[in-house]
Amino acid sequence: MTQIELRGIEKFFGAVQVIHNLNLAIADNEFIVLLGQSGCGKTTTLRAVAGLETIDQGDILIDGKPVQHLKAADRDIAMVFQSFSLYPHMTVFENVAFPLRAMRMSSGEVDKSVREVARVLRITDLLDKRPSALSGGDMQRVAIGRALVRRPKAMLMDEPIGALDAKLREEMRAEIKRLHVKQGSTTIYVTHDQIEAMSLADRIVIMHEGFIQQVGTPDDVYSHPANLFVAQFVGSPVMNIAEASVADQAGAASVTVGDAPAGFEFPRQLLSRLNGHAANGGLTLGIRPEGVLVRHDAAAGYMPVEASIIEPLGSFDIVDLRVGSTMLRARTKAGYVSGPGEKVHVRIDPEQAHFFDTASGKSLGVRL
Amino acid sequence: MAAVRTSSEVAFNRIAIAAVLIATLIFLAPIYWIASTAFKPKELAVSVPPTVLFEPEVTPFVRLFTKRVQMQKPVDPQVYDAAPWWEKRIYDGGERVLKVGKDVQLSQYPDRFMNSLIVAVISTVLAVGMGTFTAYGFSRFKIAGEADLLFFILSTRMLPPVVVAIPMFLMYRVVGLNDSHIGLIILYVAFNLSFSVWLMKGFMDEIPKEYEEAALVDGYTRMQAFFKIVLPEAATGIAATAVFCFITAWNEYAFALIMTNRRAQTAPPFIPSQIGSGLPDWTTIAAGTFLFLLPVAIFTFLLRNHLLRGVTFGAIRK
Numbered sequence: 001m002t003q004i005e006l007r008g009i010e011k012f013f014g015a016v017q018v019i020h021n022l023n024l025a026i027a028d029n030e031f032i033v034l035l036g037q038s039g040c041g042k043t044t045t046l047r048a049v050a051g052l053e054t055i056d057q058g059d060i061l062i063d064g065k066p067v068q069h070l071k072a073a074d075r076d077i078a079m080v081f082q083s084f085s086l087y088p089h090m091t092v093f094e095n096v097a098f099p100l101r102a103m104r105m106s107s108g109e110v111d112k113s114v115r116e117v118a119r120v121l122r123i124t125d126l127l128d129k130r131p132s133a134l135s136g137g138d139m140q141r142v143a144i145g146r147a148l149v150r151r152p153k154a155m156l157m158d159e160p161i162g163a164l165d166a167k168l169r170e171e172m173r174a175e176i177k178r179l180h181v182k183q184g185s186t187t188i189y190v191t192h193d194q195i196e197a198m199s200l201a202d203r204i205v206i207m208h209e210g211f212i213q214q215v216g217t218p219d220d221v222y223s224h225p226a227n228l229f230v231a232q233f234v235g236s237p238v239m240n241i242a243e244a245s246v247a248d249q250a251g252a253a254s255v256t257v258g259d260a261p262a263g264f265e266f267p268r269q270l271l272s273r274l275n276g277h278a279a280n281g282g283l284t285l286g287i288r289p290e291g292v293l294v295r296h297d298a299a300a301g302y303m304p305v306e307a308s309i310i311e312p313l314g315s316f317d318i319v320d321l322r323v324g325s326t327m328l329r330a331r332t333k334a335g336y337v338s339g340p341g342e343k344v345h346v347r348i349d350p351e352q353a354h355f356f357d358t359a360s361g362k363s364l365g366v367r368l
Numbered sequence: 369m370a371a372v373r374t375s376s377e378v379a380f381n382r383i384a385i386a387a388v389l390i391a392t393l394i395f396l397a398p399i400y401w402i403a404s405t406a407f408k409p410k411e412l413a414v415s416v417p418p419t420v421l422f423e424p425e426v427t428p429f430v431r432l433f434t435k436r437v438q439m440q441k442p443v444d445p446q447v448y449d450a451a452p453w454w455e456k457r458i459y460d461g462g463e464r465v466l467k468v469g470k471d472v473q474l475s476q477y478p479d480r481f482m483n484s485l486i487v488a489v490i491s492t493v494l495a496v497g498m499g500t501f502t503a504y505g506f507s508r509f510k511i512a513g514e515a516d517l518l519f520f521i522l523s524t525r526m527l528p529p530v531v532v533a534i535p536m537f538l539m540y541r542v543v544g545l546n547d548s549h550i551g552l553i554i555l556y557v558a559f560n561l562s563f564s565v566w567l568m569k570g571f572m573d574e575i576p577k578e579y580e581e582a583a584l585v586d587g588y589t590r591m592q593a594f595f596k597i598v599l600p601e602a603a604t605g606i607a608a609t610a611v612f613c614f615i616t617a618w619n620e621y622a623f624a625l626i627m628t629n630r631r632a633q634t635a636p637p638f639i640p641s642q643i644g645s646g647l648p649d650w651t652t653i654a655a656g657t658f659l660f661l662l663p664v665a666i667f668t669f670l671l672r673n674h675l676l677r678g679v680t681f682g683a684i685r686k
Contacts, residue, residue, distance in 0.1 A: 050581075050585055051584070051585070052581050052584065052585070071584070071589070072581075072584040072585050073584055073585070073586075073587045073588055073589060077585065078585060078586070079581075079582070079585040081578045081581070081582060083576060083578050085576065085578040085579055085581070085582040087579060087582075087583075087597055087600075087601075088601065089600040089601065089603075098583070098586055099586035099587055102586055102587030102588050102592075103587060146582075146586070150587075156585075
């Protein structure tokens with residue numbers, strides 16, 4: 001059905017370049033999430049695809065045809081806005097019917113299409129209401145309905161659930177996923193919420209300061225972050241990042257975090273895999289809190305440390321552990337560490353460790 | 369949880385209500401005066417102290433709309449009996465209605481009133497229409513020197529208009545625009561345009577850009593989006609702006625007096641000119657003024673809901 005390709009997109013706002021040489025191929029039916037902080041260029045990219053923003057360089061191809069010179073109206077793409085942008089002076093029915101009226105569809109067909117979409121989105125009993133009478137979730141459904149009704153080539157969503165409260169956001173997330181599975185249309189979805197991105201995307205495109213940092217499946221970007229930015233942006237609680245040095249110690253590799261007095265034991269193969277990075281410094285260790293293993297009693301490979309702050313999060317706790325002058329955050333069972341100051345023993349799970357070049361921030365691609 | 373009001377709060381509240389009532393009465397008094405005078409018999413209009421209770425009559429309106437002359441001798445009783453009721457009222461005042469053959473000759477008031485309507489309505493439509501488009505342009509597009517241009521537009525209001533009355537009069541005479549509807553319309557559009565642009569710019573800025581963007585993506589051109597989405601959303605602002613422009617054009621006196629004298633003369637300079645020499649007929653003048661008040665009152669009344677939202681628009685939005 002619809003493939004979208006972005007080739008060498010560059011975009012300036014005045015003297016500021018907001019998109020740098022962006023290349024991305026989106027397959028038919030794919031759910032792509034553009035993920036990044038505000039100002040990273042993700043929304044500008046989306047608006048460029050929609051035709052609401054011009055680009056200074058490059059090509060936007062829809063089904064192989066360049067569309068960058070076409071008006072938004074002629075691209076056959078639908079968009080859902082964060083603010084929903086339902087027309088306040090029209091009923092829900094008229095809102096959903098609005099794109100069809102642009103196509104000069106007969107009123108019988110309009111009625112049929114609107115009711116069909118309303119049924120799928122479960123908004124049939126809202127059709128006579130005005131947008132101002134709707135709840136946030138219902139506005140959202142109507143906005144999606146308006147986008148779906150004319151069966152566009154692609155759906156663009158700009159933080160569509162960002163304005164909803166947390167509970168509703170979770171509900172709507174599931175609903176968007178359900179709809180995508182059912183309707184199946186090429187979708188580009190913009191968000192700054194990595195949980196949204198992980199749960200919805202076929203592939204995530206992580207952007208930072210106008211550059212694509214990594215493109216990959218949710219599992220990919222979580223397990224194999226391409227650089228420090230991705231490593232810290234994806235995953236919650238945030239990955240621990242620390243300067244590290246690696247030494248050969250009694251037939252095993254020893255990874256020392258910061259200025260800690262002792263190192264953590266790693267398999268010996270790490271030395272050869274790191275290939276020199278171990279010696280000359282400039283190595284950064286990344287470890288997610290679930291990779292920091294904590295136990296009360298001493299055991300081989302565990303280092304005695306002191307707990308600092310404990311954040312209870314219900315199903316688990318996040319415990320800050322003082323390793324030298326570095327803080328490592330560990331994820332433990334709820335209530336496992338009773339309070340600040342408690343002495344516990346800690347180890348880093350080598351299989352969950354990531355290694356980055358400190359200067360470039362790039363992943364060294366070493367996984368054990 | 370209902371807050372308990374202290375007695376001093378209650379007292380303050382009552383004083384406030386009383387103050388508002390008094391202010392309202394003061395503002396309404398002249399309107400009552402004009403309206404009541406319009407229905408008074410001639411001799412009661414100037415009675416001291418003023419008469420409050422009287423039997424209302426429409427004779428002033430009959431006089432307002434007809435051409436009359438003073439009669440030298442009393443009217444023939446047969447003619448009087450054959451006359452319709454309104455003509456009798458004129459005979460009662462010692463006057464007779466001028467006629468050409470059987471046709472009653474109308475006074476100039478309907479023409480002047482019509483001139484007022486033509487000039488005010490057309491100039492309002494033009495000023496609001498042009499103002500809306502201009503404001504939309506300023507609100508939505510990047511325009512080089514936008515702030516300077518807007519200031520320039522506003523600066524046309526920084527001079528009392530009457531200052532340019534003489535040069536305007538001379539210019540109009542040269543190009544033949546004096547005493548013409550077009551001339552007055554151009555003048556009033558020029559007065560109102562800066563006001564209309566600035567007011568509408570405020571309203572346009574309040575309308576989220578996303579509405580049009582949604583329409584653009586939904587398959588509409590920018591023009592279609594403007595007419596289908598922006599205009600309905602701006603209805604409140606347009607109504608408020610239209611009321612203010614209409615009132616300005618409707619009430620304008622100085623330029624109408626200078627620029628027109630016959631064909632295009634509007635009601636404001638005409639009504640006082642009827643005071644004439646001799647004993648002024650206040651009831652007829654009051655009748656003319658009373659009718660002159662009505663269009664603005666009706667127009668404002670029809671748009672009152674928009675107007676209320678219009679003047680408070682933007683005050684409580686985040």
